Amino acid sequence: EQLNIVGKRSGKGFVAHKAMLVIALARALSDRVMLLDFTLGRRGLLGYLKALGGSNIVKVIPDNKRLKVICGSNTSNINAGEWIGDKTPMTLCEVRVSPNNSVNPNVGGSELADALARVLPFTAKDDEARPVLACVNFVAKDGKLTLVGADGFRLATISLDCDGEGQALINRDELRGIASALKVAKRARVSFEAGGDTIGGYSLIIDTELIRYKWVSVNGDYPDYQKLIPTEFTTTAHFDTIEAIKAT
Template identity: 30%
Template sequence: MKIEVLKEELMDVLEAVGTTVAQKSTLPVLQAVLLEAEDGKLTIYGIDGTASARGTVYVEQEKAGVTCINYVLFKDVVKSLPNNNITIETDEHSCKFSCNNATFELVTYNPQDFPKPFGQTTQTSLQVNQQEFKATVSKVLPFVAPVEGTMPALTGVNFEIEDGRMTLVGCDGYRIAVTTIKGICEDEIKTSFVLPAKYVKEIARLCSADEDELQICIPSSGNTVSFELPNVVINIQRIAGNYPNWKKIIPAEFGATVRVNKDDLYGALERASLVFDDARERKTVLNIKNNQILITAQSDTSKVEESISAKADAEFRVGFNTRYLIDVLKQIESENIALKFVKADPISPVYVKDDNFAAFVLPIKLKEEQKTTAA
């Protein structure tokens, strides 16, 4: 192989493909990328067992060929070179990079040892605006479980396609977030799947701010979903197992409603969070009475109280993880919001809905309520 390629274009594709390269593996080839030069294009492949990627960049080609090289070394070398054309030349055992007066030579692996990237057959194809997909994903990612537990599905984003809409759901066992993209397919299409959040996040990162479309390809059989951007295709294997039936968890009716200015509540909760050193102890109590919300938070060393105006149809106290409520309010665009409680008591979940976002958050039991229950 002997090609010449612009550094900036190579780096963009390389970083996109790197999303699917294994960070740690007992097999060195899984920490590598496959390079294939043919017909004036350099195609770069990556795979980590859960996802695979294919990126393409146009090159000046003198000689076709294929090689396999450690991804991190490859990326670091390209990143270090001047912003100019890079000449890449390979033989059976090495790959040479030249740019201006700098030259690197790296050992390569046998391309035949590189795993075959998985793909898919017959598929349903959806067209989604990249900017809209990026914004939608950002609304649910904070609500996905950060580490794998008893339910692997909770570490992923749930996609539901129905009635021409694509609904994205994030759930970590304590809260649920839901948002929707409308008018992306025919109403007859109905399917659902759960994809690892880390890959969904990377795809959203790769989406541009212009009006280009992201193509989502869903197979009629198999467990791989593909996301196609102009120069990169990323295939992601679904997470096995059932996702919680969030539609049944969120009730159709509520027993109490509190209306409040979003910024007033957000600011008070942010100030309340300052008293906590340990995220696990971030409990804020909302005392709803006389058309006010008294917000109280206390740690071993600090205490804060603040009241804000509200309109409520009931009086009660309830406690929540402070950060959970803050995460919800960050996604709300409306100036005034309605906090809907399942019932007016200290163990009531809260539901908040905006134009294209909804969240359901479980409460934290207050100490006095725990004592009452124990008695």
């Protein structure tokens, strides 16, 4: 993950709106955050910034192997590794500060969030024999982004209008929390980047106005589910004559 914060560089540090940092940290999925080359616990940093008073603007600069945080008349220091324990997962996001950050949307954030919420329950849990079924299959082509989930017995597919092309298999566990984050995003863009576990594979990227989410595609071939979807529907109904007359 990459948290793209609009702010101003100040020497080796930066100046930014505190609220923007708080919102970005709240939407992040990782448990650790890298801030100016210092690794901190994300939840602890989020709580610290929420409680920090004095100003709406915060200045963060490295100072003697610590981070100095200035907010109005308040000045405090944060040690490297703060809010990280032995059981803190090794998931990491990075904060980057730049004068501006623009996202050209190609999909609705709430629509994508709803599609993920509907497809994820159809993926397989704890199926070591068929790891691809524990993934959501993202396929973009012909102006559509299709999300597919299946567990060998059930199948769910949802298509959204979306520019671009690519395909990626993303494990269900790695997508935990992304639907909630997308619901509050103002803009969203889905794209695919060359790379992954296989030659010619892709990574899935979802950009929002504050965060870039990136997942490496799982190695594997997704089953040809399209053969299971009927192209024509024929329905025959039988009615008792008397009951049919009563119905009319």
